[in-house]
Amino acid sequence: MSILDSAKQAMMGAIVRLTPDAPPDPLIGRHGAVGSQLSRIDGPLKVAGKARFAAEVPYDDLLFAAVLFSRVARGRITSLDTSGAKAAPGVALVMTYQNAPRMGAPKIMGESPMAGGPSNLPVMQDDRIHWNGQPVAVVLAETQEQADYAKSLIRIAYEVEPAITSFEAAKAHAHPPESVLGEPPALETGDAEAALAEAAFRVDNLYRTPRHNHNAIELHAVTVVWDDGSLTIHDASQMVHQTAWTIADMFGIGEDKVRVISPFVGGGFGGKCMWYHQVLAAAASKLAERPVRLVLSREGVFRSVGGRTCTEQRVALGAKADGTLAALIHTGVVAMTTHNSCPEQFSFPARHLYAADAIKLAQEVADMDMLANTFMRAPGESVGTFALESAIDELAIAMNIDPIELRRRCEPEKDPTSGAEFSSRHIIEAYRRGGERFGWHRRNPVPRSTRDGEWLIGHGVATATYPYYRMPGAGARITLSADGHALVQIATHEMGMGTATVQVQHAADRLGLPIHQVSFEYGDTTLPMGTIAGGSNQTASVVAAVRAASDALFDELLRLAGNSSPLAGLKADELEARDGGLVSMQDPTRAENYAAILKRAGRDELAIEASAPPPIEVQKYSMHSYGAQFCEVRVNETTGETRVSRFVGSFDTGRILNPKTAASQFRGGIIMGLGLALTEETMFDERTGRIMNPSLAEYHVPVHLDVPHIEVIWNDIPDPHSPLGLHGIGEIGITGVGAAVANAIFNATGKRIRELPITLDKLL
Amino acid sequence: MRFIINEHSIEADVDVRTSLLDLLRDHLGLTGTKKGCNQGACGACTVLVDGERINSCLALAVQYQDREILTIEGLGTIGDLHPLQAAFIEYDGFQCGYCTPGQICSAVAMIGEIRRGLPSALTEDLALEQIGFSEDEIRERMSGNLCRCGAYNGIIEAIRATYAEESAQEREAAA
Ligand code: FES
Ligand code: FES
Numbered sequence: 001m002s003i004l005d006s007a008k009q010a011m012m013g014a015i016v017r018l019t020p021d022a023p024p025d026p027l028i029g030r031h032g033a034v035g036s037q038l039s040r041i042d043g044p045l046k047v048a049g050k051a052r053f054a055a056e057v058p059y060d061d062l063l064f065a066a067v068l069f070s071r072v073a074r075g076r077i078t079s080l081d082t083s084g085a086k087a088a089p090g091v092a093l094v095m096t097y098q099n100a101p102r103m104g105a106p107k108i109m110g111e112s113p114m115a116g117g118p119s120n121l122p123v124m125q126d127d128r129i130h131w132n133g134q135p136v137a138v139v140l141a142e143t144q145e146q147a148d149y150a151k152s153l154i155r156i157a158y159e160v161e162p163a164i165t166s167f168e169a170a171k172a173h174a175h176p177p178e179s180v181l182g183e184p185p186a187l188e189t190g191d192a193e194a195a196l197a198e199a200a201f202r203v204d205n206l207y208r209t210p211r212h213n214h215n216a217i218e219l220h221a222v223t224v225v226w227d228d229g230s231l232t233i234h235d236a237s238q239m240v241h242q243t244a245w246t247i248a249d250m251f252g253i254g255e256d257k258v259r260v261i262s263p264f265v266g267g268g269f270g271g272k273c274m275w276y277h278q279v280l281a282a283a284a285s286k287l288a289e290r291p292v293r294l295v296l297s298r299e300g301v302f303r304s305v306g307g308r309t310c311t312e313q314r315v316a317l318g319a320k321a322d323g324t325l326a327a328l329i330h331t332g333v334v335a336m337t338t339h340n341s342c343p344e345q346f347s348f349p350a351r352h353l354y355a356a357d358a359i360k361l362a363q364e365v366a367d368m369d370m371l372a373n374t375f376m377r378a379p380g381e382s383v384g385t386f387a388l389e390s391a392i393d394e395l396a397i398a399m400n401i402d403p404i405e406l407r408r409r410c411e412p413e414k415d416p417t418s419g420a421e422f423s424s425r426h427i428i429e430a431y432r433r434g435g436e437r438f439g440w441h442r443r444n445p446v447p448r449s450t451r452d453g454e455w456l457i458g459h460g461v462a463t464a465t466y467p468y469y470r471m472p473g474a475g476a477r478i479t480l481s482a483d484g485h486a487l488v489q490i491a492t493h494e495m496g497m498g499t500a501t502v503q504v505q506h507a508a509d510r511l512g513l514p515i516h517q518v519s520f521e522y523g524d525t526t527l528p529m530g531t532i533a534g535g536s537n538q539t540a541s542v543v544a545a546v547r548a549a550s551d552a553l554f555d556e557l558l559r560l561a562g563n564s565s566p567l568a569g570l571k572a573d574e575l576e577a578r579d580g581g582l583v584s585m586q587d588p589t590r591a592e593n594y595a596a597i598l599k600r601a602g603r604d605e606l607a608i609e610a611s612a613p614p615p616i617e618v619q620k621y622s623m624h625s626y627g628a629q630f631c632e633v634r635v636n637e638t639t640g641e642t643r644v645s646r647f648v649g650s651f652d653t654g655r656i657l658n659p660k661t662a663a664s665q666f667r668g669g670i671i672m673g674l675g676l677a678l679t680e681e682t683m684f685d686e687r688t689g690r691i692m693n694p695s696l697a698e699y700h701v702p703v704h705l706d707v708p709h710i711e712v713i714w715n716d717i718p719d720p721h722s723p724l725g726l727h728g729i730g731e732i733g734i735t736g737v738g739a740a741v742a743n744a745i746f747n748a749t750g751k752r753i754r755e756l757p758i759t760l761d762k763l764l
Numbered sequence: 765m766r767f768i769i770n771e772h773s774i775e776a777d778v779d780v781r782t783s784l785l786d787l788l789r790d791h792l793g794l795t796g797t798k799k800g801c802n803q804g805a806c807g808a809c810t811v812l813v814d815g816e817r818i819n820s821c822l823a824l825a826v827q828y829q830d831r832e833i834l835t836i837e838g839l840g841t842i843g844d845l846h847p848l849q850a851a852f853i854e855y856d857g858f859q860c861g862y863c864t865p866g867q868i869c870s871a872v873a874m875i876g877e878i879r880r881g882l883p884s885a886l887t888e889d890l891a892l893e894q895i896g897f898s899e900d901e902i903r904e905r906m907s908g909n910l911c912r913c914g915a916y917n918g919i920i921e922a923i924r925a926t927y928a929e930e931s932a933q934e935r936e937a938a939a
Contacts, residue, residue, distance in 0.1 A: 043853035046861030047845065047868065049796020049836035056795035064790075144790060145781040217800040217808055217912050218862040266798070266862030267912050298801040496859030496913045664856045664915060671914030696805035696910065704903040707916040 019616060021721065025547065026576070028655070028718045028725040032509040037660040040501045042264075042494070051264045055221035055295045057234040062223070063092050063140040065281060065294035066147035068154055069303045073132040073689030074163035074369045077156055084153035085139055090146030094154065095138040095284045100124040103250040103283065108341055109242070109273065110181075113473060114255075116242030116274040118306060119340040119372035123250070123279045129158060130339065131371045132165075132689040133303030135276055138284045140292060163369035165689035167310060167335055170366035174333045177343040177365045185343070187351065187417055190358030192316075195327035199318025203394040204329075206314050207387035208755040209738075211335075211682035213307035214376050215701055216495075218266020220301055224281045225291035230257045231282055236272050237262040237523075238493050238533035243274040244525045247282060262523040265495035268533060269672070270375035272495065275305045302694030307682055309335045309344050309373035311383050315391035323401060323409040325356035330388060336365040340372035345380030349388050349465050349735070352624055355412035370689055375534060377672055378731035381466050382738070386676075386756060389462035389739030394752065403461055403743070404431050404440065404628075415622035423621035424719035424727075426652045427463065431628040433713055434650025435461075438630035447750035455634040457645075458748025464627030464651070464736035468719070468727045469537035470615040475528040476545035477609040478511070478553050482598045484580045486511050488549075489521045492530035492542050496668075497730050498661030499538060505658060506543055506724065510550045512577030528609055536625075536728030539657070543723040544612035550577070552610040557582060557594065560601040566590045617721040625727045627651040629670070629740040635748045640760035642745060644674055648711045654727035655718040662729055666712040669733015675702045676734065677741035678757050765829050769794065770838025780826050784818075785809045787825040788835060796836035796865045800910070807909035810866040810873075811835050817873035819908075836865035839872065848872060851922035859913035867909045871923050874905045897928055 027034065045051040082094040093099075103125065106117025121130055129136075137154050141147035164170050176185040196202060223234040231251070237243055240260040248258040265272055281294035296304065313332035320326050330350035334343060347361045376382075396403035408428055414421055435441070443459040444450055450457040476490040488507045494500045500520055507518045521527060531541035554572045561567045567575070567582055567590060575582045581593030598606060617623065632646035649670050656662045679700035683692040693699050718725020738756055745763070746752050753762050767774045769792070778791055785802070788794040788811070797820060800808035804822040811820045812834040840846030848868055851857070858864040878895050886904040887895055895901065902923055903916075911919065 039853050040856070040858075042861070043858075044842045044845065046858060046864050047836075047849040047852045048840060048842045049794075049865040050842060051861055052795065053798075053862065055799070056789070058793060143779055143782070144786055145779045149781075215912055216860070216862070217798070217806055217910060218860065219799060219801075265860060267860045269912070295799070298803060298805075496861065498859070660856050661859075664859055664913075664918060667917055668859060668914035671916065672912075695803055696801045697803065701910055701912055702914070702916075703907040703910060704916050704920070705900070705907045707903075707914070709899070709917055 019620065022616065024720045025723050025725065027509055030509065033505040033515055034509050034657050034724065036505065036658065038501055038505055038515065038658055040498060040661065041504055042500055053218060053264050053266055054223060054234045054236045054262065055293060057223040059223065059225060059291040061290050063142065063288055063290050063292050064144040064147045065284060065292055066139045066151040067135050067280065067296065067300055068137040068151050069300065070129045070132060070134040070136050072129055072158045072160050073165055075129050075158045075161040077127040077129065077136065078159045079157040081155040082137065085150040088146065088150035088153055090142040091150045092140040092288050092290065095287055096136065097124045097126055099287065101283050101286050103279065104252065106246050106250055110341055114242055114245040116239050116246040118273065118275050118374060119337065121339045123276055131369060133371055133691065135280055135304055138280050140284050140288050163689055164367065165369055166686045167366060167368065170335060170368045171333055174364040174366040176363065180343050180345045180363050186362040188360045192327045192329050192358040192360035195358040196316050196318040196329060199326045200321045201319040201395060201399050203391055203398055204316035205391065205394070205754055206312060207390060209311045209383040209386060210756060211307055211310045211684055212376055212676065212680050213302060213682050213699060214269040214271030215696065215699060216267025216269060216271055219295050219298060220272065220275065220277055220305055221295040222278050222281045223291065223293045224285045226286055229253065232259045232261065233278055233282065235260050235262045235278060236265045238265065238268045238272045238495060239274065240491050240523060240525050241529045242532060243278060246274055247279060250279060260525045262493065265493060268495035269377045270379065270534065271305055273374065277304065298696060299694040302691050304371065306372045306374040308376035308379065311344055311346050313346055313387040315387045317391050317395045319395055319399060323399060323406055325354055325410050327358050328354055328356035329360045331360065331362040333364040333366050335368045335370065335373065337370060337372050338367050342373050342375060344383065346384035346387065348380045349384045351417045352415055352622060353463060353465060354410040355416050359416060377669065378466055378734045381731065381735045382676060385462065385465065385735045386738035386742070389736055390742050390754065393460065393739065393743040393746065404435060407463060418622055420622040423617065423623045423721040424654060424717065425626065426715050426717050427626040429715055430626055430650045430652040433715070434628040434630050434648050437650065437711060437713060438648040440630065447747055454637050456637055456748040458633050458635065458744045458746065460631050460740045460743025460747055462629050462736040462739035462743060464629050464732050466536060466625050466732040466735055468540065468618065468623035468625060468722060469535040470540040470544060470618060471531040471537050472614050473529065473611065474531045474541040474545040475609060475611040476549040477528050477607060478549045479605055479607040480553065480594055480598065481605045482595055482603065484517055484593065484595045486513055486518050487521065488518065488546055489527045490530040490542055490545055491525055491527040492522045492538055493533035494522060495533060497665055498658060501661055502539065502657045503542055507546055510546060510577065513580055536730040539726060539728050540723050541612065543726065547723060548610040548612050549608055553606065553608040554582060556606060556608055557597050560603065561592060561597045565592050565597065567592050621721055623721070625651070625653040625729065625732045627732055627736060629736040631740040631744040633741060633744040633748055635745060635763060640763035642678055642758060642763070644741065645708055647708060649733065651712065651714040651732065652717065653714060653729050653732060654722055655725035656714055656716050657724065657726060663712050665729050666733040667710045669731065670710055670737055671702050671707055673734040673737020674706065674741065676756060677738045681757050765826060767829055767833060768831065769833045770835060778825060782825045784820040784823040784825045784828050788820065794835055794837055798862055798865055800863065807870055808863050808866040810870040810909065812869055812873050815873065815876055817870050836869055839868065848922065848926045851926045855918045855922040855925060856915065857918035857922040858915045863909060863911045867911065867919055870906060870909045875927050877905065897924060
């Protein structure tokens with residue numbers, strides 16, 4: 001960030017802090033559909049196998065694609081022999097850089113609000129190879145079997161150039177990234193190293209986390225068709241508008257010429273953004289002049305869709321005798337490429353969690369020749385909390401105090417790095433409730449003191465944290481029909497978070513309608529632009545947009561109601577929506593329902609579109625979610641195997657909109673955290689840059705037997721500064737879990753493991 | 765080739781390399797059966813053949829002619845859900861819903877295995893005629909069906925609620 005930018009930001013911050021708060025959302029305290037245990041409204045479709053995913057859209061004349069990937073990490077293609085493949089039965093064409101349509105390079109996500117490219121590398125435009133696994137050819141054939149077979153006949157020769165495929169080697173040239181998601185990569189208050197050296201108690205260690213892959217069970221897939229210069233992409237997407245814009249830009253056509261439709265996404269977790277397969281399918285379909293379906297193989301997903309990068313982090317804590325922190329240092333380096341921008345913000349938790357006299361935070365990136373890494377569930381926080389919360393546990397042990405008590409003593413009054421007020425922070429309450437539920441007081445703090453036969457039993461705890469985000473620019477349209485039905489439309493995403501369900505609940509309350517009178521449409525670029533499904537921002541952003549549209553709708557209804565309505569003379573802020581109409585808050589006898597207003601005005605329907613106000617709240621307050629993760633493990637003394645036998649997650653995430661779907665989201669995050677703690681690792685061959693375990697048989701995600709019953713509870717204290725008082729909850733579940741498990745393993749065995757995943761060999 | 769799918773006889777002329785999964789999805793439009801790996805590692809493609817569960821991605825269609833194939837579409841419909849399908853909704857046994865048809869088909873066959881007295885790696889007493897429906901017994905038997913959304917708790921609850929109830933009713937009827 002330039003000095004000018006920093007100065008501008010500081011000034012903006014000052015202005016924002018002086019801006020008065022927006023009045024709290026009037027629905028915050030109201031009980032209605034929001035807060036109820038509504039079952040998923042897309043449930044029947046999904047259990048009956050009738051929810052149609054991207055690879056399942058039928059077209060006559062469809063061609064099937066198979067993708068070939070580079071086997072070298074860096075260099076160029078010296079010869080290409082596709083004659084055998086072209087001559088194979090059923091083959092329509094083979095696309096390589098030699099015949100692919102000319103396309104511009106993608107604009108990288110973050111470069112502009114509409115850009116969604118995973119990196120700025122051109123896609124199949126030249127002979128250059130940038131990573132081991134880069135797509136080098138696409139075969140289109142009448143059936144998948146024919147395409148797969150023909151692919152095996154392609155012969156390619158490469159000229160190999162030296163590549164940086166060793167993290168150690170890359171680290172030697174590590175450098176700070178330009179910014180870490182808009183935040184400075186380094187921050188320092190006071191002299192943290194000096195304070196550490198003088199501290200009464202100290203811990204200072206390195207923590208390592210490996211690469212991860214999202215591994216949504218649905219393979220990345222698209223069905224694409226060109227029609228008269230317009231492209232339709234049936235995609236599994238967590239960012240429909242950005243995908244459409246970026247691909248339109250690459251093909252040099254108008255944004256309105258690309259439609260992305262994505263009604264169902266079979267799991268995303270950050271992995272279902274824009275990658276190369278959408279572009280390759282569109283390009284090949286353009287060449288073939290036929291609709292194309294491209295389903296990546298599981299190996300293809302590992303080769304061409306990035307995952308979470310590896311990290312090496314130093315956490316050093318220095319405590320005074322009273323248990324408060326004199327120094328907090330969290331620095332480190334992650335692997336990245338020169339063609340993307342995703343620095344895995346591991347230092348974010350330390351920016352907001354603990355008060356310390358001196359703080360030093362710094363992030364660096366080490367450039368490698370590899371597939372661009374990307375965001376994966378709680379990028380940064382998931383692995384950052386592993387290091388930070390392990391270190392807090394180590395400090396508590398060094399000081400011989402309870403780790404929860406240590407956290408209580410370090411609780412800050414204001415945000416320790418920005419100085420902003422917290423909008424809503426009840427982390428100690430989450431610890432209290434979680435501890436009660438878990439039975440923390442019964443835990444024996446002495447390592448290796450509890451056993452059941454050959455199983456050593458241990459208990460650990462760690463803090464979960466994730467920021468509250470609300471993205472600017474989301475708009476929504478509400479169409480009210482004369483029969484009193486409301487249709488809410490916004491191009492947002494349902495990947496299993498429950499978006500479609502809770503937004504119906506929300507709209508029902510906002511408009512004073514019963515749930516069956518509301519429908520919700522999303523996942524299509526022909527709808528008003530919503531927000532990406534990322535950073536756990538979607539629910540807050542959509543709620544704010546729908547609220548803006550409903551405010552505009554009420555103004556228009558009042559206007560239409562005219563002078564003969566019982567509402568005549570009332571202003572919008574004197575009304576509430578109830579029983580299918582508008583009612584005066586002062587005098588409930590003054591009311592009129594929507595159907596009557598529209599009928600008198602001679603209207604069949606009324607459609608209004610509006611955009612959410614900018615997210616001033618995030619500039620004014622330090623807004624975060626918190627949680628306390630409690631874990632019990634059993635470690636086999638003979639084999640080193642770890643089993644998680646109990647888990648309690650206690651969360652402070654504002655108001656919960658649907659306890660049923662929320663509990664599932666928390667659990668889903670925690671379970672992915674158990675994978676991060678114990679089994680998950682994308683193995684990267686440091687000699688060749690090739691991923692060695694590109695399959696679900698060798699990349700171990702948690703299975704049924706790995707997962708005990710997980711209890712989740714929450715404070716349910718609304719944040720007065722957010723829409724509906726809510727915080728997004730898609731990511732916080734995974735945070736803190738790695739440390740909770742590692743801390744429990746230490747309590748069970750006396751062994752401190754600072755490198756994930758904690759596999760058997762590390763405990764023997 | 766002739767197939768019996770969801771009690772219908774179906775003729776299809778496909779490449780002998782076609783898997784049963786691709787036959788269903790790409791040739792017959794029965795897309796309720798899902799593809800998550802095409803390698804036998806995730807269970808998303810589980811269907812029932814003569815009442816037993818198989819990974820249809822590892823099965824060549826040509827070998828399954830004239831066998832009774834049951835897919836999620838044959839188990840229940842939106843208007844007439846199988847009790848287990850309804851329980852998955854009630855207990856929130858899914859999020860994205862992609863692994864769900866496989867989980868449900870797998871569970872239906874798994875219950876049959878328990879009832880037939882087939883032991884699992886966790887069954888302690890192999891001589892028992894009636895194997896219990898304990899949570900771990902079900903977890904072990906369902907471990908071939910991955911759910912990346914992590915809906916495992918809800919899936920186990922849905923299965924137990926459905927079959928613990930049925931077993932109780934059966935016992936009552938017998939008594
Ligand atoms: S698709 Fe058959 S097991 Fe994964
Ligand atoms: S519900 Fe998404 S994978 Fe199981």
